[in-house]
Amino acid sequence: MNTRKDQLAAFNRLLDIMDDLREKCPWDKKQTLESLRHLTIEETYELADAILEDDLPEIKKELGDLLLHIVFYAKIGSEKKAFDIADVANSISDKLIHRHPHIYGDVKVENEADVKRNWEQLKLKEGKKSVLEGVPKSLPALVKASRIQEKVAGVGFDWEEPHQVWEKVQEELNELNEEIKKGDKENTEKEFGDVLFSMINYARFIDVNPENALEKTNKKFINRFQYLEEAAKTAGKELSDMSLAEMDAFWEESKKYFK
Incomplete structure (x- = not known):
């Protein structure tokens, strides 16, 4: 694995590339916080798919895409003189330290439930009117x-x-x-x-x-139905012309391959 020095150098390289793209690329120059929003949502779902597939090379790729978006937003923020990537990193670091008094303070916790409870209580002390605001x-x-x-x-x-x-x-x-x-x-x-x-x-x-469970069932259904479609095609049949019993026979067969 890379050393911390290598990791920082890689991040610095990305920041330099972002500077170049924002200055020289017609597409990158046009982007705004709003125009990137839907793309970020799409990239997040692609990462979620890769995680469910347990595809580590794809997870690495999708994390890179999301990291680019974070750097992009921070670059736009710096142009607006509102914040830059250092402000973003320091902000989350400050919050993590504040929200983990059992690590950076003298609070004692027994388990994960205690940590979650403390987290929500701290958020209320920070001025949130409801635990559901987040x-x-x-x-x-x-x-x-x-x-x-x-x-x-x-x-x-x-x-x-x-x-x-x-x-x-x-x-x-x-x-x-x-x-x-x-x-x-x-x-x-x-x-x-x-x-x-x-x-x-x-x-x-x-x-x-529940989200993961339902999505896995979605994928299983898709795989089984596509098997049914291919089996019907191989048999020279159209699904619309088949009886439910005929389709069910292929469906039961698909269960041997997609569980």
Whole structure:
């Protein structure tokens, strides 16, 4: 692995390249904080995909893309005389030191839960009015639900045992079933949301990341369905002309390859 000297030299090289691009490249010169935003979101999802695939070379590549964006934003910030990359690094360093008094101070902690609890309490002392202020409004709903539940649990608003959460899931399922029977579409939607929210909460108690779990199921379904498409093509058939039983035979076959 590289030494700290090598790492700093590599980062300095990236900063020099960013200076060159901003000065000389027509595309890079045009970019703004706003124009880069959607590209950064895209790069973040590409990194997330690589992590789920456990593709280390791809993770390295996507981290580089994200690092470029951070350097790019800092370069634009320096041009606006608002902040530069040193300010960015110092800001997060200061926050990390402040939020880890068990490392840089005299606070004692017993476990990870204590660390999370202290973290949320410190944020409130910093002036935040709610522990939920740190949850971005634009997060996808499933991820947002996870973060909301983690945040409130950090200040003690939580169930005590997994079986209590599972009982809540059963309760919400029963309420959903009742609304479906009534045919009340608006209440059915509400109860369906409650079921999802309670399932996401239960996932936390059994140490499952719901976003990762669902995405892995998405990928599995895609692989199995594409196997079905290829098997049908090999057999000289169109899916639209096949019976459900015929398609199901290929689907069951796909399970041998994609579990």
